[in-house]
């Protein structure tokens with residue numbers, strides 16, 4: 001180039017930002033010219049004359065340098081990019097991300113801390129975590145935010161309450177924390193340098209959990225403790241009283257004639273009254289006492305620490321007196337009284353259920369003595385009367401409280417061992433009286449008329465269960481239900497049965513009604529007409545407990561009876577008791593003669609079954625095959641679809657060789 005020298009070229013390269021590498025080849029050998037070239041951005045300088053290899057080496061070096069520069073630049077770009085990503089991700093995390101130094105001071109916080117806790121993150125850097133954590137949770141915080149232990153012993157997750165900076169509220173954060181350790185020099189343990197972790201806002205979840213747990217332990221209407229919480233408190237109080245050799249009192253309270261208020265003024269006023277009753281009773285109590293609603297108009301009270309029985313009596317008197325003032329509800333002035341029963345620990349019982357039950361018995365005693373009073377439990381009390389009254393009251397509420405359940409007991413075809421039917425048997429689990437046998441409550445249910453609703457519940461449950469089994473593809477099966485005479489006598493009984501069969505899409509032949517001899521005789525002509533009507537719908541009629549009552553052959557012909565059930569009291573003595581043998585033999589012969597189906601109840605032993613088999617008894621039922629079981633357990637049995645009595649029963653093999661299929 002004639003008009004420009006090399007330095008000018010380099011200036012132009014710089015000026016135009018040309019990305020290249022310049023090697024200056026010059027005849028000027030002075031050091032100044034070399035310095036000047038380098039100052040103008042030359043990468044290298046080569047003096048003339050030079051060897052070609054010298055130039056090649058410089059070019060190669062220049063190329064290597066350029067490649068390294070490019071790679072470095074790309075790497076920096078990538079680093080910058082991933083740094084931006086990392087910041088973006090950390091800062092847009094829905095949770096707080098933090099690091100703390102070994103002294104528990106924040107060294108890093110992501111942006112989330114500001115919207116969540118109202119702190120600028122800069123203001124927290126260098127601050128100790130105690131600036132955030134609620135005072136009561138500081139001790140726990142120490143474990144997770146300054147955790148120096150390693151491995152399984154280290155605390156990793158913990159919920160802590162944290163203060164909001166601006167709003168006066170506490171948030172619950174779930175901390176997941178990890179210790180940071182610096183590797184030590186050989187043989188030295190790693191040094192704890194701090195903690196890093198994530199804190200998630202679980203305030204709403206916590207609130208929901210608290211609501212759920214509150215609802216599980218409190219009565220929704222009155223806000224009082226419910227039975228579960230009451231029993232919990234009583235359990236604790238008994239343990240404490242035992243340790244300190246102290247007394248405690250349990251009271252059962254019932255609003256007198258509450259039903260009248262409910263029935264005449266309606267449920268809304270009834271509910272309002274219960275709320276006011278609850279708060280008036282609470283007004284008579286001390287802080288540590290527990291007042292609970294058992295359900296309906298029943299309350300229980302625990303006085304965990306009393307010196308003597310007079311203490312309990314004074315509280316009971318105070319509560320009764322507080323009802324002297326009428327309740328004002330929606331313009332109604334209601335004069336209400338309460339009856340109270342008191343049981344004392346340890347004199348009247350040492351266990352939860354005994355104390356509550358005895359307080360309940362004492363309460364019924366005070367009702368019997370005229371209401372609006374309290375009564376201390378006494379062993380001499382007319383327990384049977386009070387208990388009967390108590391069972392009756394509990395039974396009235398048991399259906400709504402879903403305390404009844406229907407169990408099923410298989411009936412077996414004696415010749416094949418296969419299930420031929422199921423008998424539905426009601427069970428009642430009362431929170432106050434425990435598991436009661438139908439023998440304890442069915443007679444009372446009949447006496448009080450409650451058998452009507454219990455009976456309907458059993459019929460409905462059985463039909464529903466039959467439908468479920470049918471829908472599950474199991475073969476249709478006869479379902480036997482015990483029916484009390486009161487049910488049959490009720491107007492509309494046949495309609496009710498028809499409706500249930502329709503509702504659950506069942507054929508009449510799937511249902512068998514078990515009636516007792518006594519029931520048949522209770523309402524002569526009407527009864528015959530109704531049973532005939534049911535029979536015409538395909539419904540089977542079984543005569544239960546045969547042999548224990550009148551055993552009149554005339555009604556076997558008058559009534560449309562399909563099945564005779566030999567009472568278990570005759571089966572029990574088979575085959576050794578000659579009386580039982582004669583009676584069962586006669587019943588079998590009679591049933592065969594009348595072409596009736598025959599079921600033997602209460603079969604418990606293989607030899608009883610063998611004997612019944614020898615008499616050609618059609619079916620058997622008893623613990624030998626299965627106890628009455630809940631529907632879901634019977635489902636498994638039905639699915640197995642095998643005999644419950646294997647042929648070995650009949651072959652006379654020794655009992656030890658017989659494989660029983662007993663269940664339940």
Ligand SMILES: Nc1nc2c(ncn2[C@@H]2O[C@H](COP(=O)(O)O[C@H]3[C@@H](O)[C@H](n4cnc5c(=O)[nH]c(N)nc54)O[C@@H]3COP(=O)(O)O)[C@@H](O)[C@H]2O)c(=O)[nH]1
Nearest residue numbers: 425426438439442458482483484602603604621622623628
């Ligand atoms: N009106 C209604 N009466 C009902 C209803 N549910 C039951 N009952 C009647 O209560 C009586 C007692 O019944 P439960 O305690 O259920 O006893 C039944 C079986 O568990 C029992 N059983 C069966 N197998 C054996 C056995 O091998 N040994 C043995 N010791 N007991 C056994 O027998 C009872 C069967 O009763 P049933 O066939 O009806 O005679 C009872 O009279 C029931 O009828 C109901 O819903 N309504």
